[in-house]
Amino acid sequence: MSSLTKRTCFIGIHKAPPNITREEFERKAGALGDAIAALPVAQKNLLKLDIISQNASMDEHMLGVGLPVPETTVVMSAEYESLDHLDAMLKDPALHKLFTESDDFGFRKHATAFAADVYTVLDVPDVTAGLHVICVYYCPPQFPAEVFGQKMKELMENIASHSIRDNFSHYSLWLQNDAVDKHLQALGFPAPRPLLVVRADSEHLDHMKEIFEHSEVARLLKEGIRDLGFHRDSDDPTEACCFSADVATKINKY
Template sequence: MSTPTSTERFCVIGIHQAPPDLSKKEFEAGIETLVANWLELPIVKTNALKMDMIFSNALFEGQVRAAGLADSRPFAIIKTEYETVDNMVAVMQHRESQELVAGREEFKQERGASVFSGEVTTKIDKPGSKDRAHGIVILKVPEGELPDHFARKLEALLDRFVALPATQKCVSKCTLLHNGKSLENQLNAMGIHTPRRTFVIHMEYESLYHSMEVVSDAGTLKLLGDAIQDLRVSLIDVSYFGADVIPKFHEEMRPICEAECASSTNS
């Protein structure tokens, strides 16, 4: 049985990879500082619905090697969700927001960073356990491939994946994020690189054990073979890693944040 697909919120995705001259600890500390400073801005508190900070971990290293993928430098993803594009634009065009990211090493293209506006499409969403394991797949559209054609093929393959019995049993949430054009001009004006069409698949497994069950399932293995052939992706253009997801802000915190802002203004 196919799982209903829903397109929900708009978001900004920042994908950052640790440069060779920084340790994982140093790299993640820099990202944490950036996020903390950004969340202090009133424009962010009043327009954002949710922000997650995602760091790669070593949970799936064995799976990565078994799939023939190369080990990658540590990743960090900053995902901020908004109700509308207008809310996104209000934040991205705000002077203090622009000054905060201007010139930062984490946002430089030569450092492997890419930031883009994206849409979130939910494929599976059901209550999960407290022991959930997160997996992230990042795919770039191959050179010469039409992005819309690639997107249709990828979504068809993802629909087949979520319909597999092993997926239905072991995956509590699966979302597809893909970059659009809604903020491209604003991001370029800020000197932030907008990459060629990129897709991010975020899976939440019931546990690490369940993730292993999905990866070793015969249906999944066949689907992976079909994906490599149908999407014509090079393994160089695919990254897969376990992730630690750290919630930093959600809309229920808005009244608290607004009260703090008012108190600060009146004092």
């Protein structure tokens, strides 16, 4: 059953600047995640910290439904118990120092970071995900953010109504809210661009391939991507970045 989960969390979408290779950007982002996780203030105040990077496992299937080739992007997601815990982190000089040092590879400058309400379409407890898919969709100019979010919910529900729903171990939509905007901007992040994030996990790679290869799901994806303006062959495509992913969990207290 679908539900809206109110988590105290944020997600950062970090694009690599043009002067750095994917390998170097991912290496530096991973090292930053390790350094944040090692801080006593992070160990005390974070419940979870993930660094999510790209792999090529689903590239052919992404291209097959009309999505563009993804730009080099790393996603950082964090969860914490309350805003008081985030405030405590932001007061820590060591964290400020780490983010200042990250400017040498553009980690803050090219980022969109925000708090999120997580709309969970499917979640199967006690199943270890072997394959993750992350899709970052920037808000099309013709839709208000609320309308765009509703259209994406409807598309996801339609996909999950088919027989391949059992291939998902997790399927959720991350919707922006402004709960931590001032906190993240105090840490040097720019004001967030309007976007949403879809995350889909499966136990095995073959399960995710079966989802994309299901005839009705493939039709829904192709039509949705085109109707919302994300198809790479559109006259003026809206920005999107979709990829299969490796998830490196740096802190997990669940």
